[in-house]
Amino acid sequence: VGYPPSAGGTTASGGSIANLTAVVAAREAHQLRAADYARAVVYLTSQAHHSIHKALRIAGMAEAQVREIALDERYRMRSDALARAIAEDRGRGLRPWLIAAAAGATDTGAVDPLDAIADVAAREGCWFHVDAAYGGFFLLTAHGRQMLRGIERSDSAVLDPHKSLFLPWGSGMVVVRDVATLLRSHQVTGPYMQDASREPGEVSPADVSPELTRPFRALRMWLPLVLALVLGSYWLYCQAAGEVGRVAFRL
Numbered sequence: 001v002g003y004p005p006s007a008g009g010t011t012a013s014g015g016s017i018a019n020l021t022a023v024v025a026a027r028e029a030h031q032l033r034a035a036d037y038a039r040a041v042v043y044l045t046s047q048a049h050h051s052i053h054k055a056l057r058i059a060g061m062a063e064a065q066v067r068e069i070a071l072d073e074r075y076r077m078r079s080d081a082l083a084r085a086i087a088e089d090r091g092r093g094l095r096p097w098l099i100a101a102a103a104g105a106t107d108t109g110a111v112d113p114l115d116a117i118a119d120v121a122a123r124e125g126c127w128f129h130v131d132a133a134y135g136g137f138f139l140l141t142a143h144g145r146q147m148l149r150g151i152e153r154s155d156s157a158v159l160d161p162h163k164s165l166f167l168p169w170g171s172g173m174v175v176v177r178d179v180a181t182l183l184r185s186h187q188v189t190g191p192y193m194q195d196a197s198r199e200p201g202e203v204s205p206a207d208v209s210p211e212l213t214r215p216f217r218a219l220r221m222w223l224p225l226v227l228a229l230v231l232g233s234y235w236l237y238c239q240a241a242g243e244v245g246r247v248a249f250r251l
């Protein structure tokens with residue numbers, strides 16, 4: 001994603017829990033309390049995944065104002081319309097809070113102009129979240145990095161390995177620019193965890209997400225990637241050795 005060393009995150013069951021984790025972090029980062037919810041404003045488009053709306057409700061923020069920003073001809077958020085909506089809301093005495101952009105919308109594959117949106121978010125002091133569940137891993141390609149330019153300026157991002165990496169279903173990721181934000185919003189302990197030992201600076205997955213008990217999701221991500229790396233390297237070696245036909249038959 002391009003975040004600094006202060007970044008951190010966790011693996012979740014998918015984009016829904018990952019979006020919820022990011023929304024809660026954004027709520028705590030802006031120190032919103034129940035009395036603020038009705039004035040807090042969320043900016044997204046009709047292309048936003050419904051899990052963001054659901055996350056707001058689960059996080060207790062069903063009263064928050066939600067603005068659907070106008071789209072351009074390619075189903076992307078218009079940054080000029082976003083800036084105008086924020087200015088209008090400030091004029092009404094509301095509290096612009098969260099901008100949720102799409103990087104690979106589910107219906108259309110649209111990627112919002114992340115760099116331009118980051119400019120608005122920085123100027124207005126809004127939390128900038130990017131739902132890149134579908135498109136995030138195209139950052140591994142030169143064209144993808146160009147298309148997603150600006151994601152590195154966001155405050156949080158969601159990526160689903162079980163989508164664009166074609167890994168086993170049930171693995172989503174949320175990453176935030178500052179892992180301390182996740183800790184402040186999710187870390188809770190109890191006397192029954194007094195013997196849990198950690199290395200200095202180690203962050204427990206239980207402290208950065210809603211989950212305590214959790215499956216070993218990292219394994220289902222790590223193993224296919226390692227196998228792909230090994231087989232890919234072997235294929236390249238055999239190409240160089242002129243044995244492509246024999247190896248292809250064996251595979």
